[in-house]
Amino acid sequence: MAQVLEFRLPDLGEGLTEAEIVRWLVQVGDVVAVDQPVVEVETAKAMVEVPCPYGGVVTARFGEEGAELPVGAPLLTVAVGAAAEPAEESSGNVLVGYGTSAAPARRRRVRSYQPGPRAADGVARPASSVAERSPAPADLGSAPAATGRTRRLTVPERPDGPVPVISPLVRRLARENDLDLRQLAGSGPDGLILRADVEDAIKASVAGVGGATAATVAVAAGPAASALADTPGTIPSAVAAAPRAAMRAAATAGTRIPLKGLRGAVADKLSRSRREIPDATCWVDADATELMRARTAMNAAGGLKISLLALLARICTSALGRFPELNSTVDMEAREVVLLDQVHLGFAAQTERGLVVPVVRDAHTRDAESLTAEFARLTEAARAGTLTPGDLTGGTFTLNNYGVFGVDGSTPIVNHPEAAMLGVGRIVPKPWVHEGELAVRQVVQLSLTFDHRVCDGGTAGGFLRYVADCVEQPAVLLRTL
Structure with a gap:
């Protein structure tokens, strides 16, 4: 005898309490297998496919595409072949890295849902549970x-x-x-x-x-x-x-774009950064000709092609070892600056869904090849919309290569709660005085936006000057290898 089991929106972790239904992957009446993705949802941090822990026939769906559901709300019901306890029918996986299907014990109040009749479109409607405060x-x-x-x-x-x-x-x-x-x-x-x-x-x-x-x-x-x-x-x-x-x-004429999902999360974070962080920016032009030559020589030797971003990241981690104040965060309740032991390097990546900042864990322990591979993996996941909340949180310093947009300079906004961000403009041929003579060199503008609470201009200037020296003379890095 078939048993109908209800699958609810699982706990997505990272403090997320709701998700928007982007696309249903199954219809009412479809047969689904255990751990088959049934719906694509978007949270404030990523877009993910949610697998169903039950195998059987879909009997009802809850929510239309575009609807926002809280964690713990029903997603669909599945008729399984034989009567069994849900724990035996479930794979237990639900969503790898996102917790279980049960709603968290302590969370802000969420709405109560009960299954109701289905309309002509096959979407189950929730049963009436709360009377609106409308006149009798x-x-x-x-x-x-x-x-x-x-x-x-x-x-x-x-x-x-x-x-x-x-x-x-x-x-x-x-x-x-x-x-x-x-x-x-x-x-x-x-x-x-x-x-x-x-x-x-x-x-x-x-x-x-x-x-x-x-x-x-x-x-x-x-x-x-x-x-x-x-x-x-x-x-x-x-x-x-x-x-x-x-x-x-x-x-008011015009088009209104809701600030929700990823766009809303970015807006909230940037607004908080501007409210809480007294930032300042310094910048310098650097001759990147030797760095470009070094990269060409590395790639000519065979093996994995080293990316320019990886070389800049390696320079950043070396600089942060010399100036640890910029790899920190501010605890205003304790009124302390917390110097962090690990460098988790974030990098800005533009996607169709907006700007995201994936994080390379323990970047200070990686060489150029390892950094190149990890940048490639995270960039591909960002474009595919498969980054997990863990991929997007925990950064301690951010590298922003806005030169890919064809601009020379910028004043970045610090990625709260970090203390600094290095911006890199485009590398273009420019007239430059080299060894006492005017020459055409590959020039880049570097900018550092930093939290003035963690350090003064001398520390920030020292960091930026060291980065520029490594760009101009990559041999400087040999001292830290």
Whole structure:
């Protein structure tokens, strides 16, 4: 006899409490194997495929693409062949490196979900569990119809979870206009909210809810409000709840892009850095001709091709050994600067989903070949969207090669809670005085942005000058090999 097991969104680790459904990989009725990826989700740190620990037939899915679910919310249900305890049916893996499928014991309050009926699109809808704070039918007033009967308008109770809408586009439109979908009476089958319902509610809020006429009310709330068309002063709660923010949105032309997921996490971190870190920047031009020649000679010898980023990283780790103040963090509660023993080197990588900073662990123990291989692995994972939260956290110093964008200089923002970031511009031929004569040399601009709480300009300048010396004369590194 088949047993239906529920698979919930697993604990994603790193303090993450929710994820957005990007793409379903299975449909209701599909047969899935143990540990088969069933959904692709995006967190504030990475995009990952979530494998199902059960094998069987998918009987229901919870949440549409674009919906955000908290950890512990149901993802899908699976009918397994024989009745068994969940522990015996489960592989126990769930998501390698992301904890178990159970919600963490102590976490901020999350919404309660219960399975409900499925709509025509095969997506299971959560059952109503929490009544919205909408007026009772008696409070909404009544309107005499043509037959003399009394009709009452009520807004359907919405569960404290995903609201049934006809498409993710409708949900996005409501979100961009600060419209609460739970306050809308959908005009579609079984209360399904259509795009027209959202657009009408927005128009009604712009026109002014307080002075809306009965005709405007009927249009704004959809067909369900037609009974109130001849009752002055009666406004459906769907319209009354339309936010004033929608007026401001409609009055301002332009496209709104939600700051969520990876983009939102980057925005939060950069804002925090600007608020908390009193940063300063110094820069210097360096002749990189000899460094480029050294790299060419290394690669001519055969073996793994050494990347320029790896050589710059090797120079950074050597410099941090001489100036450990820049490989630190500030503990403001204890009012202490914490000098860190290991160098976990972050590097900025641009992807289609935005800027990410993968971290090379124990970079100070790696040679140029090892650094090259690790940079290549993390860069490929970043482009594929498969970086784990562990790949993106724990950095102690960041190397930002913005020269790949064709620019010479920049003033980077320190990657909180680190203390400094080295920026590297493009390497281009420029006139340069070399050995007393004017010559064309390969020149690069180096910039160091640092937390002025951890050191003064002398330390920062000494670090940057040492890096520039190693770029100009790579033999300087031989002293630290």
